[in-house]
Amino acid sequence: MTTASDWTxxxxxxxxxxxxxxxxxxxxxxxxxxxxxRESAPTGPFRAIDIGCGAGSTSLALAAARPDATITAIDLSPDLIAVARTRAAGTASLTIREGDAVATAQQLPSADLLFSRHGVMFFADPVAAFTGLRAAARPGARLVFSCFRDRSDNLWASELMEHVTGQRPTPPPGYVPGPFGFADRAATAAILASAGWAVDGATRVDFDYIAGSGSDPVADAADFFHHIGPLASALKEAADPALDDRLKSALVRYARDTVVAIPASAWIWRATATGEQP
Ligand SMILES: C[S@@+](CC[C@H](N)C(=O)[O-])C[C@H]1O[C@@H](n2cnc3c(N)ncnc32)[C@H](O)[C@@H]1O
Incomplete structure (x- = not known):
């Protein structure tokens, strides 16, 4: 589970x-x-909100592609907001705000487009959250976000974990806020529908998760996994140097040329705000 207080x-x-x-x-x-x-954005000038913008990459990409967009990017983490603000300096169309996107939805400018890269799976009550986000959406506004598919399709969180710790994670059933909170397509569709969003579709995207790169991509990936994600906690808890050797030997399997590329899979969801309150 990853909660709001973890992110702050x-x-x-x-x-x-x-x-x-x-x-x-x-x-x-x-x-x-x-x-x-970009495909979901209106043709003329428009307002957009990036939910859980992190360091701001998705907003910066939209700002570059659509100079006529006025974008508000919001995130819970003061540390990520500081990075995003530094990166966005000079991009006048992009405003970076620290805060809870749901709690402050009524204060956000009414938007034609809401989007997120992996920032919407951490809500304690996802139906209430997506209902709340409708307060920042014009009727007919579009919603586009990515989230991970199942752990079993994300080998950095399943096969790799098993190789290192000897155990495959067995998450509890149902929605748990965290990276895999929206892995279940039917459950996510039901959440959106209950919150007043008409689902336009979910596209499966399989991709290579680049965990390491540079002159020693395996060492880079191992160092990365010591800092981020489910493996970091497992490695810290075990405090066993043998696990580091196991991690490196597993990562070698995914090394090619100058990268460690691990199979991963995500959904890209698209939905439209209905005019009615749910
Ligand atoms: C997995 S990170 C993704 C960050 C960024 N979108 C990216 O792609 O790098 C999830 C982000 O969502 C943010 N977040 C989670 N719940 C939030 C909420 N209720 N309001 C604002 N931000 C939230 C977290 O602080 C975190 O930065």
């Missing part, structure tokens, strides 16, 4: 320190998401 604190700090490597992980997914966001 330790997890947000780690992501801020690691933003270049987390961005690199998504390098093969982002072009697909960015294209889906």
């Amino acid at each position: 604190g330790r997890v947000g700090r780690t992501w801020a320190a690691e933003w270049q490597r987390t961005d690199r992980c998504f390098a093969n997914l982002s072009p697909r998401l960015d294209a889906a966001i």
Whole structure:
């Protein structure tokens, strides 16, 4: 489980320190998401909101592609907001706000497009959250977001974990806020529908998760997994140097040329705000 207080604190700090490597992980997914966001945008000038913007990459991509967009990017983590603000300096069309996108939805400018790269699976009550986000959406506004598919299709969180720890994670059934909170397609569709969003579709995107790169991509990936994600907690808890050797030997399997590329899979969801309150 990853909660709001994790993001405002330790997890947000780690992501801020690691933003270049987390961005690199998504390098093969982002072009697909960015294209889906552009395709859902109105043809003329429009307002957009980036939910859980992190270090701001998705907003910056939209700002570059659509100079006529006025974008508000919001995130819980003060550390990620600081990185996003630095990166957005000079991009006048992009405003970066620290806060809870749901709690402050009524204060956000009414938007034609809401989007997120992996920032919407952490709500304690997802139906209430997506209902609340409707307060920031014009009737007919579009929603586009990515999220991970099942762990079993994301080998960095299943096969790799099993190789290192000897155990495959067995998550409890049902929605748990965290990276795999929206893995179940039918459950996510039901959440959106209950919150007053008409589902336009979910596209499966399989991609290579770039966990390491450079002159020693295996060492880079091992270091990355010591800092971020489910493996980091397992490695810290075990405090066993043998696990580090197991991690490196597993990562070698995914090394090719100058990268460690691990099979991963995401959904890109598209939905439209209905005019009625649910
Ligand atoms: C997995 S990170 C993704 C960050 C960024 N979108 C990216 O692609 O790098 C999830 C982000 O969602 C943010 N987040 C989670 N719940 C939020 C909420 N209720 N309001 C604003 N931000 C939230 C977290 O602080 C975190 O930065």
